[in-house]
Each structure stands twice: as structure tokens, then as C-alpha cells.
Amino acid sequence: MDIYFDPVPLLGDARGEFLGQWSERKWLNVPGPFYGADTDNCGTGRIHAPELVLYEADYFTEYVYRQPRTPEELQHLVDAAEAEAFSGYGCDGDTHWTPSAVREWWRDRGRIAEYLADRRSDWKADDVKAGQGVAAAALEYADYLGGELASHLRVYLFWLEERRSPTGADRLPQL
Numbered sequence: 001m002d003i004y005f006d007p008v009p010l011l012g013d014a015r016g017e018f019l020g021q022w023s024e025r026k027w028l029n030v031p032g033p034f035y036g037a038d039t040d041n042c043g044t045g046r047i048h049a050p051e052l053v054l055y056e057a058d059y060f061t062e063y064v065y066r067q068p069r070t071p072e073e074l075q076h077l078v079d080a081a082e083a084e085a086f087s088g089y090g091c092d093g094d095t096h097w098t099p100s101a102v103r104e105w106w107r108d109r110g111r112i113a114e115y116l117a118d119r120r121s122d123w124k125a126d127d128v129k130a131g132q133g134v135a136a137a138a139l140e141y142a143d144y145l146g147g148e149l150a151s152h153l154r155v156y157l158f159w160l161e162e163r164r165s166p167t168g169a170d171r172l173p174q175l
Contacts, residue, residue: 004155004165007067007074008033008091017081020090025063028056028112030149031102032067032093032156034077039063039088046132048079054137057119060126062088065141067152099157099173106153106175109145116142150175 011018020037029035036053038061039045045053045062052073054065062084068074081089116138123135154172159165166172 004159005069006033006159006165007071007077008094010071010074011078011091014078014081015091017078017084017087018089018091019087022090022092022096024088025090025093026056026061028054028063028065028115029093030065030067030144031097031105031153032064033091034064034067035090035093036061036063037088037090038086040085042083042085043130043132044083045080046134046137048083049073049076050133050137052077053080054141055123055126055134057115057122064089065137066144067156094160097156097160099160102153102157102160103175106150113142113145116145 018034020035020039022035022037024037025035026037036045041055041060043055043060046055052064052066052068053062055062062080064077068077077089081087120135120138123138126134153175155166157173157175158170161173
């Protein structure tokens, strides 16, 4: 069973780097405490957190496609937020996500998979210029949607409902 890693208490002073507004969050963000909202398009997010951050295809703004699961990954996201010129990353997702909102996002995940497939050529073209591996990361996100994300979200649902990490004796909620 996955154990929930609660990264927000570990932010400390870095919390000030996360000034993004929930109302401006990108629909492509995966549920969790962190999200990209009104970010710039300078292409720095993947330089610092390639395992967590992707760019959307129209304006190349940043979003979180995988929540940090270790202190090291959290530091990578903090580094991405510090490099982001508009301070457009947010860290207050836990106050906005509800179990029903997570389930609704999950039901609509096909829209994200379709978007990722439809925009692949845009990212491949950008990779030729910038070389950040966005096309490969989009494939990773699609695989994540169809694979282990379900178990991660079930653990996150448990955390939202109970505000504690599940144990082996706990039954995880359904998506």
C-alpha cells in the first residue's frame, strides 16, 4: 500500500514561492497540494523538476503532472517554483480538493489523455528546439493516467478524508 507523503509541512520558508491562485489553476494538474496556475512560459519548470512538471501546448505554461512523493522531489518542485517568474505555482490544493472533486477529475481523465495524444507533435517540435523531453514526459503522464495514478489518488482521497496516511489495516476509498 502507498503511504501518503505530506509535503506541505516541509516547505518552511519556501511556502512564499507558491503564490498561484486556485481559480487560475490549469485543468491538466493532477490532484494534490501543488499545481501550476498563472505561470510564465520561460520553460524552466522541467529544468528543475522534470519528473513532476509539464508544459501545456498552447502557451507553454507549467503544470504539475505528478505530485512530489519524497523530500528530494519536493525540493525539485520548490526549485521550479523559485525559477518561475510569475510565482504561479500554488501549494494550497489540499484546502480546495474534495473527495468529490478528485473523483470528478478522475472521471474526466480521458480528456487529458486525449489532449496529451493530440498535442504530441507540438511537443516533439519543441523538443527539437529546446531539448527538454516534453514529448516523452507527456507519454509518461499518459502512462501514469492509465497506471499507478489510480492507487496514488486513492491514498490521497484517504488523506483528504482522514488527514492521516493510511496504514495496512485501512481500507482505501474508491475513485
